[in-house]
Structure formats: structure tokens, C-alpha cells
């Protein structure tokens with residue numbers, strides 16, 4: 283296995299942090315998680331993939347937090363992004379444990395921070411749809427579980443846009 287830290291022609295400094303992804307984002311369990319390997323040191327088994335780029339290097343690299351910090355010479359932001367994703371993952375777990383109420387029509391509903399969340403069955407397609415606050419989601423889902431995941435992502439989206 284190549285360790286890029288010892289390979290000539292690979293810059294050690296001057297990398298830019300482009301993005302950080304949680305490979306467990308789709309709700310995988312610990313056992314199911316296929317961890318990535320840090321492309322720089324080949325040692326770190328990583329869940330949070332830090333994508334870095336360099337003007338003198340053609341490809342982006344997927345690396346772990348430790349290498350990302352050294353490569354970008356930034357000891358704040360890589361961990362900060364990781365923490366943000368950890369918090370989101372925890373919110374997703376909490377969300378999956380929420381107990382939904384059933385309306386008279388058989389729809390599921392929930393109140394979150396004064397916003398009304400609704401999962402209902404489309405009368406024509408018989409698939410599930412979400413309504414978040416006053417927003418009707420356009421997507422349709424085969425299962426209630428998928429609709430719940432989508433509602434979570436919708437709420438996160440509105441939070442990011444500060445419309446929550």
C-alpha cells in the first residue's frame with residue numbers, strides 16, 4: 283500500500299478542504315458501514331471522508347481528519363465539519379425513534395418545534411408523501427419508513443436555509 287506522505291511529487295501542504303461526507307449518511311448501521319481508507323496515509327479507517335484538492339495535483343483525495351488537518355494546515359475546520367455531521371447523524375437517530383400519531387384518516391403526524399409534519403397516502407398512486415409545515419413534498423415513497431427519512435432530510439434542508 284502506498285503511503286502518500288512518503289511519495290515524492292505529492293504535495294504535503296497547500297490543500298483545500300472541499301467537502302466532508304459521512305459515509306453512514308443513508309442510515310447504515312455500525313455493522314453495515316463500509317469504512318473508507320485514507321488515500322494519503324492508507325492507515326486511517328474513516329467514516330468521515332474529507333475531500334481535499336490541490337492546485338498542483340490533478341485529483342481530489344479522500345482522506346481522514348488527521349491527514350486533512352495536516353494537508354490543509356487547518357486544525358479547526360476539519361473537526362468542525364465532522365462534528366456537524368455527527369450531530370446530524372444523532373438527530374437522524376433521534377428522529378427514527380419518534381413516535382408518530384395517527385390521525386382519523388390514518389395518516390401519520392408529528393409536531394416538531396411547532397411545525398406540523400404529515401405523512402399521507404396519495405389517493406391515486408397509493409404511495410406515501412410528506413408535508414412539512416406548509417410545504418407539500420413532491421416525491422412519493424413506497425414505504426412509510428422512506429417517507430419518514432425524506433421528512434427528516436426536508437427538515438434539515440429548511441434548517442440550513444434558516445426557514446425553520
Ligand SMILES: [Zn+2]
Pocket residue numbers: 320321322323324325326345346348349350
Ligand atoms: Zn490519513
